[in-house]
Amino acid sequence: MARSRYEKRRRVLIGTGRWQPWGDLDEVRAHLRRLQAAGVGAHRVAEEAGIAHATVFHLLNHAGAVSAEVARRLLAVELDPLPDAKVCADGTRRRLQALGALGYSAAALEEEHGLPRSVTARVTSSARLVAARTAARVTDIYAELSSRPAPESRSASRTRGWARKQGWLPPAAHEEDLLDLPEEEYWAAVEHRASLMSDTEAIRCRRALAEGDRSPLIVAGAREWRRRHRARRRAADEAVAA
Numbered sequence: 537m538a539r540s541r542y543e544k545r546r547r548v549l550i551g552t553g554r555w556q557p558w559g560d561l562d563e564v565r566a567h568l569r570r571l572q573a574a575g576v577g578a579h580r581v582a583e584e585a586g587i588a589h590a591t592v593f594h595l596l597n598h599a600g601a602v603s604a605e606v607a608r609r610l611l612a613v614e615l616d617p618l619p620d621a622k623v624c625a626d627g628t629r630r631r632l633q634a635l636g637a638l639g640y641s642a643a644a645l646e647e648e649h650g651l652p653r654s655v656t657a658r659v660t661s662s663a664r665l666v667a668a669r670t671a672a673r674v675t676d677i678y679a680e681l682s683s684r685p686a687p688e689s690r691s692a693s694r695t696r697g698w699a700r701k702q703g704w705l706p707p708a709a710h711e712e713d714l715l716d717l718p719e720e721e722y723w724a725a726v727e728h729r730a731s732l733m734s735d736t737e738a739i740r741c742r743r744a745l746a747e748g749d750r751s752p753l754i755v756a757g758a759r760e761w762r763r764r765h766r767a768r769r770r771a772a773d774e775a776v777a778a
Contacts, residue, residue: 559607561595567611568596569721576615585609616672622665627716631678632660633704639686641695649677682707709751723752730756738764 571581578596582589587606595602595610602610635645642656651673659666659674686692714725730738730753741757 637706639692
C-alpha cells in the first residue's frame with residue numbers, strides 16, 4: 537500500500553515537472569561536518585534523523601549522491617552537543633580573538649563574565665578542542681559584547697594593540713554564519729562566496745584589501761579578482777598566438 541502511494545505521488549510529480557529525487561550532497565556533508573565540529577557525532581545524528589548509522593558514515597566518506605528524503609531528514613537535525621563533549625575550538629577562537637580586537641582583555645572577560653583567563657589564553661593560541669559548555673559560554677558572551685567596543689581604558693588599548701599585532705579580526709570582519717566551521721571549511725566557504733561575486737564586487741574587494749581591510753571575504757574576493765584577471769590575460773594571449 538505504501539509503495540503504491542509512493543509510486544502514485546512519484547508519477548504525479550514527474551508529470552508536473554516537480555520530481556526531484558536527489559538532494560544536495562555538498563550541503564548535507566557540510567551540515568554533518570558542522571554538527572561534528574560542534575561535538576554531535578554521526579550516531580546521534582542518525583538516530584535523530586531516523587536513518588541507519590551506516591548511511592551517515594557513507595554520505596560523509598563515500599557516497600556520490602543522496603536521496604531528497606534522506607537529505608531532508610538530515611538537514612532538519614539540529615542538536616546541542618553534550619556539555620562534556622569536546623568540540624572544534626576554531627569558532628570559539630575566532631570569537632575570543634574578535635573580542636580582543638574590540639579591546640576586551642582576558643582579565644576583563646574573567647572579572648565581568650566569569651571566563652577563566654587560562655581558557656582565553658589557551659583557546660586564542662593553540663587549542664584544537666574545547667569543552668562544549670565553554671564554547672556555548674563564549675558564544676553567549678560574544679553575542680552580548682560583539683556589537684560594541686570595550687570601554688576606553690589602558691587595558692583595552694593594550695588589548696587592541698596586541699590584537700592588531702597578532703592579526704586578530706573584529707566581529708564585523710567575519711561571516712557570522714560561518715564562524716563555527718573548522719578552519720579549512722571556513723576558508724573553503726569564504727572562497728566559494730567570493731567565486732560568486734560579480735567583477736564589480738571583486739574589484740571592490742581588491743581596492744579594500746589595498747586600503748588595509750583584511751576581512752576573510754575581502755581577501756578571498758581580491759584573490760578571485762586576480763584569478764579572473766590572469767585567466768583573461770591568458771585567454772587574450774592565446775587568442776593572439778592563434
